[in-house]
Amino acid sequence: MNSLVFRTQRRLKKIDNSKVFQGIIIAVIILSALLIGAKTHNLSENAIAILAMLDSAVTVFFVIEIVIRYLAYPNKKQFFKNGWNIFDTVIVIGSLIPAGGTGVLLARLLRVFRVLRLVSMVPELxxxxxxxxxxxxxxxxxxxxxxxxxxxxxxxxxxxxxxxxxxxxxxxxxxxxxxxxxxxxxxxxxxxxxxxxxxxxxxxxxxxxxxxxxxxxxxxxxxxxxxxxxxxxxxxxxxxxxETGEGGEPASRAQIDKLEAELAEIKALLVDKVK
The missing domain is CATH 1.10.287.70 (Helix Hairpins)
Incomplete structure (x- = not known):
């Protein structure tokens, strides 16, 4: 049972880290942004119905994506220690709010913020x-x-x-x-x-x-x-x-140079002892 869970988790992790999957997510986020912009124009009823279907499909995709990312984590508690994961989860859950009724304004605002998910998906951003x-x-x-x-x-x-x-x-x-x-x-x-x-x-x-x-x-x-x-x-x-430094933090260039210098000194001492 544990081996099955481990294999499933490893496959989900592979999917989540896949460049193809990441590219699809970015494409869907851009599509979501275009849908938000399209809804601000005066459109026919057929066009509005098509946009509503596409918006529902985008929401479903985001839910599946966040579930895959959550299940791919070895330690589920660590998932919510990442601020970007919390941000994405809140946006996705907010997107599930129905667009009609009293929550229409909140639903629209949260759908607008889905565009910000592009920031969480691109490392440089x-x-x-x-x-x-x-x-x-x-x-x-x-x-x-x-x-x-x-x-x-x-x-x-x-x-x-x-x-x-x-x-x-x-x-x-x-x-x-x-x-x-x-x-x-x-x-x-x-x-x-x-x-x-x-x-x-x-x-x-x-x-x-x-x-x-x-x-x-x-x-x-x-x-x-x-x-x-x-x-x-x-x-x-x-x-x-x-490269990591003390406490699990990324090592600085100075730390790396210092470590290389110390290794060079140790190597020199070993060579002297051999002679």
């Missing part, structure tokens, strides 16, 4: 998402510092320019919206020239703010994302080559 998620905590500190700068400049702007244009500088909250417009370069020169008619040197206020937000903080954000993405690429490369 998973790499980008993982890097972005890991970069968010670091980016949060940069965003907090940006908020402090925005708040200080907004308070100063509200004090200085309140009488010039109350719509743009009426209070701190409105001033922050105006500064966001300046930071995104949306007709910011019009705002600057308006205040320069009363305060000729107010250009210093705008240029210093743009320098901090658009140049310094934006580049800090980009640098953080690139650093984390580089680390994720290194881990992905290590996993592809079956």
């Amino acid at each position: 998973r790499l980008l998402i993982n890097a972005l998620l890991k970069a968010i905590p670091r980016m949060g500190y940069i965003a907090l510092l940006m908020f402090v700068i925005f708040y200080i400049y907004a308070a100063i702007g509200s004090m200085l320019f309140h009488n010039i244009n109350e719509v743009l500088w009426g209070d701190v909250s409105i001033s922050m919206l105006t500064l966001f417009r300046v930071a995104t370069f949306e007709d910011w020169t019009d705002v600057m020239y308006e205040t320069m008619t009363v305060f000729p040197i107010s250009w210093i206020y705008y240029l210093s703010f743009i320098f901090l937000t658009a140049f310094v903080f934006l580049n800090m954000m980009v640098g953080t994302v690139l650093e984390v993405m580089g680390q994720e690429h290194e881990k992905f490369r290590a996993e592809q080559h079956g």
Whole structure:
């Protein structure tokens, strides 16, 4: 009995890892996206009926695919320790909600999110998402510092320019919206020239703010994302080559070089002993 289960599990694992099967899944996900787009157009009743049949077929396929992936896992508890597996399972279960009745909006929204399954199926896309998620905590500190700068400049702007244009500088909250417009370069020169008619040197206020937000903080954000993405690429490369470090984590290049150096030293010592 155990051997039969093992053989079945191994066959399912082979199917799940098959490039052909993975390609079919990606094709079905793309088909699902096209079906969602097609439903937004004014179609005949026959076309709507055909789309409904195709949508049901896609849902059935996703259910079969997630069941195959679950059964292929040697340890079923480990399946739900993978965040991508949980994400796919929630999307597939949500797709089973009937499209009619009170749950029509929820059903449609979950069917839209089925397109995101493309991310979980393509390793390179998973790499980008993982890097972005890991970069968010670091980016949060940069965003907090940006908020402090925005708040200080907004308070100063509200004090200085309140009488010039109350719509743009009426209070701190409105001033922050105006500064966001300046930071995104949306007709910011019009705002600057308006205040320069009363305060000729107010250009210093705008240029210093743009320098901090658009140049310094934006580049800090980009640098953080690139650093984390580089680390994720290194881990992905290590996993592809079956290299692991301590604690089951992928080994870094430095760890591999250190191990090779130690092996070279051991080899040299053995050669000396033989001589």
